[in-house]
Amino acid sequence: MFRVFSGLWALLLGMMLLQVGNGMQGTLLGIRGVLEGFSTGQLSIVMSAYFVGFLFGSRMAPEMIRRVGHVRVFAALGSMISAVLILYPTIADPWAWSVGRVVIGFCFSGVYVTAESWLNNSATNATRGKALSLYMIVQMVGIVMAQGLLVLADPAGYVLFVIPCVLVSLSFAPILLSVSPTPSFATTKPLSLLQILKISPLGCVGMLLTGGVFAAQFGMAAIYGSEAGLSVGQISTFVASFYVAAVVAQYPLGWLSDRMDRRVLIAIVSMVTGIGAVIGMVLGDNFWFLLLAAWLVGGSSNPLYSLLIAYTNDFLDRDDMAAAAGGMVFINGFGAIAGPLMVGWMMGVMGPGGYFLYIAILMFALVGYAVYRMTQRPTRVASPIDGLQVVMPYSSQMAPEFAQDLATDAAQDGKST
8 A cells, every 4th residue: 555655655645634624615615605794605506506506627637638638637626726726815796706616526527537637647466456445545535625615714814715725736737747658548438418318317316316416515505604603613523423424334334235126225325314314403402413414414325326336337248338437427516516406496496404304305215216227127246346445425436437447357367367
């Protein structure tokens, strides 16, 4: 593991700093927007705008990299991210923030595509698994660290906006100054969305619904906390709980998914998410029950992303798996765009409790659809190449392709021994 880290430390350090900046600005905007008097509806548009940019960035970034290379894309997108971050407190207007969030989402998507393709090309068959694990770890560490930094200054001031701006700027230094050669770039041609829907209706519906739930966590959790009257420290702890629980639950659920009908596990995990949301809606006035709700929702909904990709792979040929990954991420992105808008509307109608009600509705709907799909066709036993590979929902479409390369290499190595 140390040898792998020594070869990829620049990229991994840069990505961790980027995640600190991204996680910090997402939570901070929710808190600052409430202080500025923005309505819940206005803030939901601001939060949704990030995913609009992210979706378009995931489609355009590969062509940008092919035309000008990894280094130039990194430098250009990084400078734009820093510029937008520092502009937020100077233009306290929800529409200006929405435009900034589109730009931020586009840039972060491009950065993730660049970093993940670079990481995949830099890894060998022997190091790919460790490299992917380290990448997921540093991403999670970055997001959790971001929540801790929010208590360092008053969210009504400028300092908390300067910190992510500086961290994002610094994140590119180790990457751009690294002596590692930049790789060539190639992407697979994705399957059409209609083809993927025919192959795995549950996978597509599940990705759409989990996209909405993830967006509620990433974009609206801080707004919920502000509307519920939580302190900045409590909001930070609440948001961090989603992601810490996700890390704890990913690998046990992955182990289970390769040993049972994935549809049953998807239904069970979705049920746990829904129950957690009900606890948050009914008992959220008590902070400890609120944290329990965050743990249940985050620890079950985030692993669903990997479970749904693995389930879809059960019905794909090896050559189509990476191609389908891009389409699945695209479907997830559409759900993420709609998520904050729906949450904002529901919170505007019924108060903070609408946040958890939205999550409960989506997850119980997924439970029902998973049970229905069990009656439509028999399950398939996962082969070694179909096994679940841990991928977080805030990565680009390159991460599932990276994970699939790992599964392919492992299966081929197993056949050759």
